[in-house]
Amino acid sequence: MSFAPTFLSACSNSATPYRSQIFVFGTQVDILIYHPDKATIQSAIGKINEDFQQFHHEWHAWEKGGILSKINDAIKDNRPVTIAKSVQNFIEYSQQLSKQSNYLFDPAIGQLVALWGFHSEHWQGPPPDNQKIQNWLNARPSIADIYFEDSQLFSKNRLVQLDFGGNAKGLALDMAISSLQESGIHSALVSIGGDMKALGLKPVNQAWQIGIQNPSNPSDAVATVELFSNESLVTSGTYQRFFEWQGVTYSHLLNPNTGWPVSATDSFVSVTVIHPDATRADSAASALLIAGPDDWQTVAQQMQIQHALAIDAQGKHYHFGKIAERILNPNT
Known part of the structure; x- marks a missing residue:
């Protein structure tokens, strides 16, 4: 809108x-x-x-149609996706910041954010099942799993779901x-x-x-x-x-x-x-x-x-x- x-x-x-x-x-x-x-x-x-x-449209964490949803869909399907250089630069910069933070800031935790119900306009319980959290931890998707070849983005982990709510406002x-x-x-x-x-x-x-x-x-x-x-x-x-x-x-x-x-x-x-x-x-x-x-x-x-x-x-x-x-x- x-x-x-x-x-x-x-x-x-x-x-x-x-x-x-x-x-x-x-x-x-x-x-x-x-x-x-x-x-x-x-x-x-x-x-x-x-x-x-x-x-907002391009980088929205859960609405369809923008570049972020296209990237997340491609990762989930285990296929590469072609992106603009400016998008690659932002992701690579976020990878650098994540590493410096010991991955306490990690924009690849979108699936965990969704588990907790924060991929919506209304936040409410109950908390997710402990086993679902543990399953996510066992896979531990991270922005470090993403890599690039020319203008294409790949991920080593299909559970990576990018959510830049942690630094998109700063950008x-x-x-x-x-x-x-x-x-x-x-x-x-x-x-x-x-x-x-x-x-x-x-x-x-x-x-x-x-x-x-x-x-x-x-x-x-x-x-x-x-x-x-x-x-x-x-x-x-x-x-x-x-x-x-x-x-x-x-x-x-x-x-x-x-x-x-x-x-x-x-x-x-x-x-x-x-x-x-x-x-x-x-x-x-x-x-x-x-x-x-x-x-x-x-x-x-x-x-x-x-x-x-x-x-x-x-x-x-x-x-x-x-x-x-x-x-x-x-x-x-």
């Missing part, structure tokens, strides 16, 4: 922001632009809307910022469901001030951080998508090593990552949350992350790298 962007406010000079909303990826996309020319802004937003709708953010730059815009902020990337600075060379959600009350912020030009901020949280069954909460964040959702009692409830590459930040945020307190710093180093903030179920904050330098209210 296609949605036209909603233009919320216009601007008469580059010091007044122009705001727009698009609904895509099952969430709200907010675009804020500083630019003096309204026509340029509207054209740029129209281009982003068109690109996002096409991207979309990178695409949007690149598109705005090509349109001649130099100051903007794009947010997809709360994950965002900045282009340039605000007027008078001000950094963007971004609130980090409180996991126990997402409408509030537990901290405010500074975001600079061409930086992205991505948060992964157990509170974002989940279902409850017989008094137990099951998050959409699945650990490929156990086949089970991450539990807030033995891991974090949210991880926020700042990085220039939104695709990397998106992948890392999920991986660091799954890694938990014992391993998250090792995985962060391997994934070349320098700024990360984790929060546990008790509200305790954990800093990695130089994130403390970005927090404007460090006492929270």
Whole structure:
């Protein structure tokens, strides 16, 4: 389904922001632009809307017709599929990120995601049968099973089912910022469901001030951080998508090593990552949350992350790298 962007406010000079909303990826996309020319802004937003709708169709994890469903059908049938170079590049980059994460981020777990009922618009129990989870673990499909010969994609494991829900929004953010730059815009902020990337600075060379959600009350912020030009901020949280069954909460964040959702009692409830590459930040945020307190710093180093903030179920904050330098209210 296609949605036209909603233009919320216009601007008469580059010091007044122009705001727009698009609904895509099952969430709200907010675009804020500083630019003096309204026509340029509207054209740029129209281009982003068109690109996002096409991207959503091509990379949707369970709807038919896009490139991702064609790849998954080919893998299931044990046959090669011809793909575009840009698709190959994204898959190869995701393979690199997966390896760096010790495969805690692994876009080949689509079958496991489906088992848990997260390949739908409504998430509900019951949890899958233990034997089905074990069968999946015994096969352990991974993005590492994919290889390429010329322009053809092959898989060593027929149970690989690609699902890029873990980093597709990051790629979309990178695409949007690149598109705005090509349109001649130099100051903007794009947010997809709360994950965002900045282009340039605000007027008078001000950094963007971004609130980090409180996991126990997402409408509030537990901290405010500074975001600079061409930086992205991505948060992964157990509170974002989940279902409850017989008094137990099951998050959409699945650990490929156990086949089970991450539990807030033995891991974090949210991880926020700042990085220039939104695709990397998106992948890392999920991986660091799954890694938990014992391993998250090792995985962060391997994934070349320098700024990360984790929060546990008790509200305790954990800093990695130089994130403390970005927090404007460090006492929270």
